[in-house]
Amino acid sequence: MGKKQKDKGGDILFESYYRQIFEDRWPALKEALLVDRKPIAYKDGLEAEYYLDEASVIAAKLLDVQSKDSVLDMCAAPGGKTLVLASLLKGTGSLTANDRSSARRSRLRNVIDSHVPEVWKASISVTGHDASKWGLYEQEMYDRILLDAPCSSERHVLCDPAALKQWTPSRPKHLAIQQFAMLAAALEAVKIGGYILYSTCALIPLEDELVIEKLFSKREGRFELVPIEAPFSEKRTYGSIILPDTSGGKGPLYFCLIRRIA
Numbered sequence: 193m194g195k196k197q198k199d200k201g202g203d204i205l206f207e208s209y210y211r212q213i214f215e216d217r218w219p220a221l222k223e224a225l226l227v228d229r230k231p232i233a234y235k236d237g238l239e240a241e242y243y244l245d246e247a248s249v250i251a252a253k254l255l256d257v258q259s260k261d262s263v264l265d266m267c268a269a270p271g272g273k274t275l276v277l278a279s280l281l282k283g284t285g286s287l288t289a290n291d292r293s294s295a296r297r298s299r300l301r302n303v304i305d306s307h308v309p310e311v312w313k314a315s316i317s318v319t320g321h322d323a324s325k326w327g328l329y330e331q332e333m334y335d336r337i338l339l340d341a342p343c344s345s346e347r348h349v350l351c352d353p354a355a356l357k358q359w360t361p362s363r364p365k366h367l368a369i370q371q372f373a374m375l376a377a378a379l380e381a382v383k384i385g386g387y388i389l390y391s392t393c394a395l396i397p398l399e400d401e402l403v404i405e406k407l408f409s410k411r412e413g414r415f416e417l418v419p420i421e422a423p424f425s426e427k428r429t430y431g432s433i434i435l436p437d438t439s440g441g442k443g444p445l446y447f448c449l450i451r452r453i454a
């Protein structure tokens with residue numbers, strides 16, 4: 193990064209970076225990101241309602257979890273998508289909810305304890321592993337994996353002056369490296385014939401379809417993409433994204449469904 197770029201505030205860098213990507217769409221998209229979310233109540237067999245973005249429910253259901261599946265939620269906290277997966281399994285099979293952060297894992301346990309019926313809890317385990325190294329320890333173990341990867345979360349950045357001030361273009365670059373490592377690990381951990389749903393709440397291709405593109409370049413012949421149709425979504429080169437300016441405030445949420453074939 194040159195000196196002139198370093199001297200700019202994070203807000204100026206952020207604005208320039210995203211305007212370059214979204215061009216004329218950026219003002220409307222930015223305005224939609226600044227509007228408070230309108231979460232929906234999700235229950236479907238749970239003990240209590242959990243409020244989350246409808247886009248998150250849509251994405252989690254795209255994994256098409258079946259009764260008795262072995263399921264891994266690689267980056268599970270705070271737990272909304274975990275509850276959707278649990279409600280699909282209904283106590284059958286197994287659900288591993290993982291998060292490396294002890295603080296986030298504590299919140300995850302609280303969400304599970306206060307929402308999941310007692311009879312389902314025996315099939316759910318909470319772990320604290322490094323998702324990027326998962327494939328080193330467990331290979332071909334899961335029927336379905338949800339990788340909702342840590343990302344730029346631009347909606348949060350825009351609404352947090354301190355985070356916006358500190359933002360630099362290096363942040364999404366570093367995150368994309370981590371995201372690919374996690375996705376490559378998921379490909380090792382899923383069974384042949386099993387499915388991975390890769391998702392982020394990032395806006396930009398670098399953390400979304402370009403991570404999938406990198407998987408094609410590094411793991412060619414070992415997986416295929418599964419076509420999906422999701423409400424409120426728009427197609428990208430690989431996968432789809434729900435953006436708040438065209439979905440009534442939902443998202444952002446990118447998702448791509450992958451099937452391991454070798």
